Amino acid sequence: MPTYxxxxxxGKILSGDGALEHIPHELAGLGSRRPLLLSDEGLVKAGAVALVKGAVAQGGGAFAAEFCRIPADSSILVVNEIAALYREAGCDGLVAVGGGSVIDTAKGVRMVLAQGSGDLLQNAGCEVLPRGEQAPFVAVPTTSGTGSEATLVAVVANPEAHVKMEFISYYLLPxxxxxxxxxxxxxxxxxxxxxGMDTLCHAIxxxxxxxxxPVSDAFAEKAIGLVSANLMRAVEKGGDKAARLAMANASLLAGAAFSNSMVGLVHAIGHALxxxxxxxxxDAMNILLPTVMEYNLEKCEARYGELLLPLAGPTEYASTPAPQRAKTAICRVRALQAALNEACGLPMTLSATGKVRREDFEAVAQRALNDGAMIVNPRQADLENVLELLERVW
Structure with missing residues (x-):
């Protein structure tokens, strides 16, 4: 138990088949009559944006303006352009339909609007900025991985500096x-x-x-159980609404957990990759997770042993001798990893991705050591440790 x-x-969670149809009621309650719709071109083509627009129209609402061309790696330039559109169109709320990039972009726009500025760069150090006048903000995630709809974090690229800027503030939550x-x-x-493996990694x-x-543990453990019970079903039977909804809830729970407790070495190396x-x-989370768990085992044996319960269920947990539970938990993660590889080709090694070269390892390791997630990993790691881990997952 931490001393503090x-x-x-x-924010409010609307979960279930038909949740979209409740968006107009939420917007009205938040005082938004002229919301701005944010999304990306892929989701327009896939029909997801039309579903949301139809649900809002069914409730008697409408969007005052739309910006549905947010790129996969959104930037401060996009944020600033959207903030200007929001003001020009006289909007009074945000509805973000998408994955992490879209929702993080919406967070950036809300930040610019709240501070009365026109440039996200002026809001660096968001964690110490005042609340400002917050625009009503509804997030509709279209993936079950980032958990951005429940995190205090927004990642937005600065193309001029060739870096991804991370903003952290309690005021970023939708x-x-x-x-x-x-x-x-x-x-x-x-x-x-x-x-799905990103969600599992967030939770573990x-x-x-x-x-x-204690609170982040409760959220994380429930997320682990939901992933363990539903990820394979969602992969093999994409139209299984129960599995999809379970994974959406797992993503949100894991996002809330790591947003309040942080992550660790898997993310430090993954960010660098x-x-x-x-x-x-x-892909990076999936490849690294069990190997980094093995690295952390000397510091986390008792905790990983406890996590066998949500990973494997009460029967296997009870039948596994206490000294073997931690290693069995890691084996469970490896078994899921292998099953996903067989089901859909999710790579299990860096070499299998075709993206990583051994000659990149030094640069990856150096960048990982400077990642903030490294600070809270239960076992310290130096350059040699990271290079060894990269070789083990090669």
Whole structure:
């Protein structure tokens, strides 16, 4: 038990088949009559944006303006352009339909508006900025991985400096998160698997890092159980609404957990692999998770043993001798990893991704050591340790 901790709960959660149809009521309650719709071109083509627009129209609402061309790696330039559109169109709220990039962009826009500025760069150091006048904000996630709808974090690229800027503030949380299985029903198996393992990694690292607390543990453990019970079903039967909804809830719970406790070495290396090699984040999480758990085992044996319960269920937990539970938990993660590889080709090694070269390892390791997630990992790691881990997952 930590001697002191803080925990910020996510906003209102609307979860279930038909949750989209409740958006007009939420907007009205938040005082928004002229919301701005944010999304990306892929979701327009997939029909997800039309679903949301139809649900809002059914409730008698309408969007005052739309910006549906947010790129995969959104930037401060996009944020500033949207903030200007919001003001020009006389909007009074935000509805973000998308994955992490879209929702993080909306967070950036809300930040600019709240501070009365026109440039996100002026809001660096967001964690110490005043609340300002917050625009009503509804997030509709279309993947079950980032958990951005429940986090205190926004990542937005600064193309001029060639870096991704991370903003952290309690004021970034949406007012409402809408979890509707229709939003993820058409996700391909490969993306479902990758984002699902991202969720599992968020939960396991949140439940074992140095800043974990009783509330984050509760959120993380429930997320682990939901992923273990539903990810394979969502991959193999994409139209299974129950599995899709369970994964959406797992993503939100894991996001709330790590947002309040942090992550660890898997994310430190994963962030570096993304920056240096452009490796998809979920793929990196999947590849690294069990190997980093083995690295942390000497510090986390008792905790990993406890996590066998949500990973495997009460029967296997009870029948596994206490000294073997931690290693069995890691074996459970490896078994899920292998099953996903067989089901949809999710890569299990860096070499299998085709994105990473051994000659990149030094740059990846150096960047990982400077990542903030490294600070709260239960076992310290130096350059040699990170290089060894990269070799083990090669």
């Amino acid at each position: 901790y803080e925990f910020q709960l996510p 007012d409402a998160a809408v979890l509707d299985p229709r939003m993820t029903a058409t996700l391909p198996p490969r993306i479902t698997a990758s984002t 690292e949140a439940a074992s890092c140095l800043q974990r607390n 993304g920056g240096v090699c452009r490796l998809a984040h979920g």
